[in-house]
Each structure stands twice: as structure tokens, then as C-alpha cells.
Amino acid sequence: MIAYIEKVLAMLEVEVRRIMHDRTELYTRAVQPILWIGVFAPVMEKFRVVPIPNITYMEFITPGVLVQSITFVSIFYGLNVIWERDLGVLNKLLVAPVSRSALVIGKALSAGVRGIFQSLIIVLLAEILGVRIVINPIYLLLAALLIVVFCAAFAALSIFIASLLKTRERFMGIGQAITMPLFFASNAIYPINLMPNWLKAVATINPLSYAVEGLRALMITGDLTTVPLDFLVSFVFVAVTIVIASQTFKKIIE
Amino acid sequence: MSNNVISVRNLVKVYDKVTRALDGVSLDVEEGEIFGLLGPNGAGKTTLVRILTTQIPPTSGEAFILGKSIIEEAERVRELIGYVPQEISVMTDLTGYENMLFYSKLYGVPSSERKRRIENALSLVGLLDKANIVVKNYSGGMMRRLEIAQAIINYPKVLFLDEPTIGLDPSGRKAIWSYLSQLMEEHEMTIFMTTHYMDEADMVTDRLAIINLGKIVAVGTSSELKRSTKLESITIISKFHKEEVKNLLNSLPFVKQIYDGKEEGSVTAYVENAEEAVIEIISTLKENNVDVESLSMNKPTLDDVFLAYAGTKLEETTSALEARKVRRTMQRMR
Numbered sequence: 001m002i003a004y005i006e007k008v009l010a011m012l013e014v015e016v017r018r019i020m021h022d023r024t025e026l027y028t029r030a031v032q033p034i035l036w037i038g039v040f041a042p043v044m045e046k047f048r049v050v051p052i053p054n055i056t057y058m059e060f061i062t063p064g065v066l067v068q069s070i071t072f073v074s075i076f077y078g079l080n081v082i083w084e085r086d087l088g089v090l091n092k093l094l095v096a097p098v099s100r101s102a103l104v105i106g107k108a109l110s111a112g113v114r115g116i117f118q119s120l121i122i123v124l125l126a127e128i129l130g131v132r133i134v135i136n137p138i139y140l141l142l143a144a145l146l147i148v149v150f151c152a153a154f155a156a157l158s159i160f161i162a163s164l165l166k167t168r169e170r171f172m173g174i175g176q177a178i179t180m181p182l183f184f185a186s187n188a189i190y191p192i193n194l195m196p197n198w199l200k201a202v203a204t205i206n207p208l209s210y211a212v213e214g215l216r217a218l219m220i221t222g223d224l225t226t227v228p229l230d231f232l233v234s235f236v237f238v239a240v241t242i243v244i245a246s247q248t249f250k251k252i253i254e
Numbered sequence: 255m256s257n258n259v260i261s262v263r264n265l266v267k268v269y270d271k272v273t274r275a276l277d278g279v280s281l282d283v284e285e286g287e288i289f290g291l292l293g294p295n296g297a298g299k300t301t302l303v304r305i306l307t308t309q310i311p312p313t314s315g316e317a318f319i320l321g322k323s324i325i326e327e328a329e330r331v332r333e334l335i336g337y338v339p340q341e342i343s344v345m346t347d348l349t350g351y352e353n354m355l356f357y358s359k360l361y362g363v364p365s366s367e368r369k370r371r372i373e374n375a376l377s378l379v380g381l382l383d384k385a386n387i388v389v390k391n392y393s394g395g396m397m398r399r400l401e402i403a404q405a406i407i408n409y410p411k412v413l414f415l416d417e418p419t420i421g422l423d424p425s426g427r428k429a430i431w432s433y434l435s436q437l438m439e440e441h442e443m444t445i446f447m448t449t450h451y452m453d454e455a456d457m458v459t460d461r462l463a464i465i466n467l468g469k470i471v472a473v474g475t476s477s478e479l480k481r482s483t484k485l486e487s488i489t490i491i492s493k494f495h496k497e498e499v500k501n502l503l504n505s506l507p508f509v510k511q512i513y514d515g516k517e518e519g520s521v522t523a524y525v526e527n528a529e530e531a532v533i534e535i536i537s538t539l540k541e542n543n544v545d546v547e548s549l550s551m552n553k554p555t556l557d558d559v560f561l562a563y564a565g566t567k568l569e570e571t572t573s574a575l576e577a578r579k580v581r582r583t584m585q586r587m588r
């Protein structure tokens with residue numbers, strides 16, 4: 001068990017070292033969220049099209065945009081695994097005495113590590129743009145945990161998809177095709193109660209909504225009523241995706 | 255069975271229900287030898303290595319590494335082996351040392367021993383002074399050496415090398431060979447390597463197996479194999495009409511096969527005993543007024559061995575595929 005954890009940690013360490021060597025991707029990936037928060041939100045606010053009590057629209061969409069951004073980061077991990085297969089890196093991992101599930105968990109949590117770094121940049125820039133984040137260490141730690149869990153779940157989902165598609169070409173379009181519909185069919189940029197009923201139903205079973213709701217509570221409103229449910233849904237989501245991805249993982253090299 | 259480090263029994267691998275990549279392969283590798291698997295691309299070399307290193311299961315048959323089944327005891331097998339894949343598979347965005355550190359942790363090298371083992375392995379392949387440079391700045395040969403260093407971090411009993419010198423220039427290839435022989439002296443290991451370079455198979459390996467279309471067609475030391483072909487050849491260069499020369503040679507009973515040579519107007523005839531054949535060939539050509547410019551006798555090379563056992567020339571089946579693979583490897587090195 002200790003050996004298992006050490007091997008997962010070794011994979012996370014590699015991810016941190018990668019980020020330390022080259023941070024360009026973190027910065028370029030911050031551009032789009034900043035456009036949402038800095039340009040889209042103020043314009044929408046001016047027209048007052050989305051009525052939200054107590055907080056500004058900019059504050060409202062910050063967690064939503066953050067979740068969209070880390071979804072993109074995580075959905076890339078399946079592609080990353082295919083890429084590593086083509087390079088032979090994956091083959092070498094599979095020949096090492098490491099269980100398949102440790103490899104999947106290692107990859108999934110690596111996405112969580114990157115998600116945390118990405119979130120730090122976005123939150124910092126949002127704060128500069130005028131978003132007031134709740135400064136409570138416990139809330140922020142919980143928010144970080146939720147981000148890691150959510151990223152891990154999406155990365156595992158993406159590894160599962162990669163094990164079905166198997167080639168980079170087929171995978172390429174999938175990132176957008178999954179994340180954009182999930183983003184718009186969630187509470188990321190408008191409250192669920194404004195949605196038509198059919199969309200409301202989709203948003204309710206959309207795991208992205210729960211991540212957004214949890215982060216919004218922990219970072220913006222400080223009202224924790226929904227947080228237990230948000231965590232429950234996210235933990236179930238990650239458990240299911242990791243179990244499935246561990247089953248299908250080795251199909252990628254066959 | 256006693257001192258066989260690798261034993262393979264009737265291994266079959268079928269891809270997509272139709273492609274028989276391995277078609278009943280059996281072989282034994284003895285302790286401490288460098289065993290080479292020689293064959294063109296697509297012959298099944300990589301498939302065999304991937305099955306023996308527990309990456310993919312065989313369709314049928316079985317194989318054992320130090321008595322452990324690669325199917326039932328895959329986890330145990332993984333602890334005993336080291337593996338260098340065909341592709342340049344180092345993590346180019348990290349330093350050499352960081353690459354080594356990752357694999358030492360993955361292989362469960364105790365933390366107290368890590369630094370020493372990493373430094374030993376890096377100095378063995380001559381990379382200790384480059385340890386803290388990010389790998390994307392390495393040359394192709396250096397990346398290969400780093401991979402070999404990685405593969406020996408757990409002191410494997412058996413080291414699998416899949417085309418270890420593909421895409422390297424002659425001096426890079428020589429360097430890899432000399433590091434490997436040094437490695438064999440310092441660690442007790444058995445090496446199983448695949449290659450499609452004849453000179454490599456000839457010089458580096460103790461014994462080799464020739465594989466073609468998923469079948470092992472011959473096994474032995476390089477000199478045993480050459481002798482066993484009983485094929486020696488005579489090459490004739492003449493300005494005379496080539497087809498006629500071929501017809502004349504064909505009419506001789508001891509001539510087995512005839513091929514066009516590399517040079518303009520040259521014809522190569524395979525015979526059992528070149529010294530005896532040469533006299534008859536010259537007299538036959540003279541009788542028919544064929545003007546011979548030059549004539550040479552050739553002893554068999556591994557290419558001839560391959561031709562004798564597989565029925566095709568190794569180089570012809572290889573070139574196009576290899577060009578593509580080398581290009582891919584080179585792109586990666588940049």
C-alpha cells in the first residue's frame with residue numbers, strides 16, 4: 001500500500017517538475033477565462049440580463065469560468081496518454097512494476113495538480129479585475145480539494161475515452177465536443193432557475209454544475225448549504241471514472 | 255530448461271483476428287548471453303518483445319522469464335526485467351537526473367540508494383556531467399544512453415532492447431555497443447535485443463534468431479548460420495548481354511540462384527563451393543565468347559543467411575518502412 005502511494009506520488013512529482021520547467025501553457029490557458037471574466041461579464045452586467053442577488057455577475061461567473069478552464073486542462077490528459085503511447089513512454093510505464101490503477105490515479109491526480117496551478121492564476125487575475133474572493137483558509141483548502149477531485153474525474157473520463165478511440169486524430173475534436181456542451185448546460189454562466197425545464201434537467205445531472213456550485217459557495221458567497229452534496233457528487237464521479245478507466249486503460253496499447 | 259533465462263513456447267499473436275504477427279514462435283535464451291532477433295520490419299520482432307515484457311498478452315502459447323510465466327506472473331516478471339522501447343521514450347521536458355529519479359521511484363529503489371544508483375548508471379553511459387540538462391537539448395545518441403541507464407536502474411536480470419540503435423549515426427551506434435558491453439561486464443545480465451542491422455547482429459550478439467513473417471526460420475551463432483547456408487557466391491561483371499549471361503549460368507547444375515548485382519552489368523550466382531565453381535564458370539563463359547571484366551568470390555554474410563532462410567533479401571523488405579520510422583525518431587529528437 002505504501003509502495004502504491006509512493007508510485008502515485010512519483011507521477012505527481014513529475015507533473016510538478018514539468019510545470020516548473022515550462023509554465024507557458026498555464027499562462028496561455030489563462031487568456032480565455034480572463035476574457036470571460038474581464039470582457040463578457042462587465043458587458044452582461046451593464047444590460048442586467050441575468051438577475052443575481054447579492055453578488056456581481058463577474059463574481060457569479062468566475063467559478064464557472066474557472067471550472068470550464070480546468071475541464072479543458074483535464075480532458076487533455078487522455079490525449080496526453082495516447083501521445084505517450086506513440087512515444088513509447090506509456091509502454092515503459094506498463095513494463096514497470098506498477099499496477100494499472102496506480103497509473104490511472106497518478107495521471108488523474110496529475111491533472112488535479114495542474115488544475116490547482118491553473119486555478120491559482122485565474123483566481124489571482126480575477127481578484128485583480130475586482131472579484132472579491134472569500135478569504136478563509138479552510139474554505140480555500142476545501143475549494144482546492146474540490147478542484148483536484150473534479151480534475152481527476154475528468155482526466156479519468158478522458159483516459160477512458162482515449163482507450164476507446166486510440167488515435168490522436170480521433171481524439172482531437174472530442175475535447176471541445178465534450179466540454180462546451182457541458183459548460184453551457186450548467187450553472188456556470190447563468191443560474192439554473194432561469195433555464196427552460198429541459199435544460200434544467202440536463203444541468204441537474206451535469207457533474208460540472210456541482211463543481212461550479214461548490215466553488216461558488218466556497219470562494220464567493222460563503223453560503224455552504226449545498227457543499228456536502230457538491231462533494232458527494234464529485235467523489236462519486238471520480239470513483240466511477242477511475243474504476244472504469246483502470247479497466248480499459250491497457251487497451252490503449254493493444 | 256535449467257539455465258534458460260527466457261523460454262518461449264509456440265507463441266502466436268493475431269491482431270484484429272486476421273494478422274498473424276507471430277506464427278508459432280519457440281526459442282530459448284541462455285544465461286548471460288546477448289541474444290539477437292534479426293528480421294525486417296513487420297516480421298514480428300516488436301510484437302515478441304512486447305509480449306515478453308508483459309505489455310500485451312499472446313493469443314496462444316506461453317513464455318517464461320527465469321521460470322516465471324509472462325501471463326500468470328506478469329507482476330513478478332516486471333520486477334526482473336528492464337526495457338528500452340524502439341521509440342525515443344525519455345521525458346524530454348525534464349532533466350536527465352529527473353528522468354532517472356522518476357524511474358527509480360517507480361521501480362521502488364530505496365531512497366537511501368537512489369542517488370548512488372542513479373549516479374552509477376549515468377556515469378556508466380557517460381552522462382553524469384549532463385545530468386542536470388533538460389533532455390530536449392540532448393543528441394539522439396545521448397537520449398538512447400539515458401534510456402539504457404533508466405532500464406538498468408532496478409538491476410534487471412534480463413534487459414530487453416528493441417532496435418536500440420535505430421536512427422543513430424555509425425559513431426552513435428558504436429558508442430551504444432561499447433556501453434552495452436561495459437554494462438555486461440559490471441552487471442550479470444542477459445540481453446535480448448532486436449535489430450534489422452546485419453552488422454549489429456553480426457558483431458554484438460552471441461547467438462541470434464532470424465525471424466520472418468512471424469516465424470523463427472533459423473537460430474545459432476552468426477558463424478554457424480553462415481556455414482549452414484552452404485551458399486557461397488560468385489559475382490561476374492560483364493559488358494555482354496545480361497540475360498544471356500544469366501541463361502548460361504542457369505544451365506550449370508551447381509548454380510542455385512541468380513540475382514542482379516549492385517553494379518552495372520553485374521550478376522551474382524549462388525553456389526555451394528565457390529572455389530570449384532569458379533573454374534567451370536570461367537570456362538563456360540569463354541566457350542560462349544562472353545567477355546568477363548571482373549570476377550569475385552564472396553563468402554556468405556548474414557544477408558545471405560537471411561536470403562537462404564527467409565527467401566527474400568533483408569534490405570529490400572526493410573528500406574521504405576525504415577525510412578519512415580527513422581524520420582519519426584528524428585523528429586522526436588529535435
